[in-house]
Amino acid sequence: HGIRPIDLVVINLYPFEQTIAKEGCTLEEAIENIDIGGPAMIRSSAKNCNDVTIIVDPKEYDLILEEMKAGSVSLETRRRLSRDAFAHTARYDSLIATFLSGQWEEGFPPSLNQPYTKVQDLRYGENPHQSAALYRESHPLKTDIVSAVQLQGKELSFNNFIDLNAAWELVREMDSGAVVIIKHTNPCGVALGDDQLKTFILAREVDPTSAFGGILGFNQPVTVKTAEEILKNFVEAVVAPGFDPEAIKLFSAKKNIRLMQMPGEVSNVEDQRFDLKRIGGGLLVQSQDYLNYVEDQLKIVSDRDPDAREMEDMKFAWLVAKHVKSNAIIYAKDKEILGIGAGQMSRVDSARVAVEKARKSLSGAVMASDAFFPFRDSVDEAAKNGISAIISPGGSIRDKEVLQAANEHNIAMVFTGTRHFKH
Structure with missing residues (x-):
């Protein structure tokens, strides 16, 4: 039919990513910017990289022009461009799938398609023998x-x-x-x-x-x-x-x-994105732990009510405990952390480590625990060191024993009803 073979394909897809990044983008605007024919042409060209050069990134133009002026685009370059083209359409589709999941679904989607773009290689990973790189989400927050x-x-x-x-x-x-x-x-x-x-x-x-x-x-x-x-x-x-x-x-x-x-305003915005933790052969997905405490859920359970200073210090210590590896125990007074017990396998050991770390007197200080007390021993340890008030989630089958210990020592105790394990 006299159709000449095509050896160069250059395609810029509809700007879907830029469209959904705009504040106030509607579903209709997003759908209007989903390219249909472009991805098909890219994939068919990439599949035939032995004979076709496919370009999806304007940054490649100068390099390809230089090779063309020298005679032809090398097979090595065509194969690299083919790989990049398939990655480009995969990312494009994943952006669409992720966006539509957020529009039409609640909870966890049946599959995860979250695109990340490489920012830079790092010198090494957690240790020198590990290689590493940094990747960026498609739309990171300024915070x-x-x-x-x-x-x-x-x-x-x-x-x-x-x-x-x-x-x-x-x-x-x-x-x-x-x-x-x-x-x-x-x-x-x-x-x-x-x-x-x-x-x-x-x-x-x-x-x-x-x-x-x-x-x-x-x-x-x-x-x-x-x-x-x-x-x-x-x-x-x-x-x-x-x-x-x-x-x-x-x-x-x-x-x-x-x-x-940091370029954005300092703010504790509720983060709707997933928290991801890789395990062997899979991925654990959960919502972000954005919750600090709910004021009307704080419950004074002891005989003695905490005074205003103790309550403010407990709220402060509780927030810090959320960011400490479990088991976490925090001692604080006058908006200053005095001792931190982190990552111990037993809660009472974390309480003791926090005492050892304290360089100032703990008399009149408050204690925060990221999870409930399984036994009264941590409360007794706190009392030995002058702790006057304790905040914890509550919820142990031995809460009565724990509360009894607090009352014996005239310690004010507040339950939050919320746990903050951190692993």
């Missing part, structure tokens, strides 16, 4: 750590990203000025206050040994005075919503310190 802008410092490592995320997720939940110091994803120092410099010093004093080489998180712009104090000790990185220009100048004297600035 996500992957959206942070690096102002200075060495290349971020795999562990840096994990710890920066832990630091930012904690401080952005606080209503007032907060400082956290993270080591291996666990907070080793947290404090609240209006005076940022004083608050940072209080956070560092919780566990100065562990704070060495830690990751710092702030939910307010870092001031010059705070920067001066930070530079007195070694830290890996600092994440904050901003930095005073003079503070940045000070940090520039230590060029290895990584400064990460």
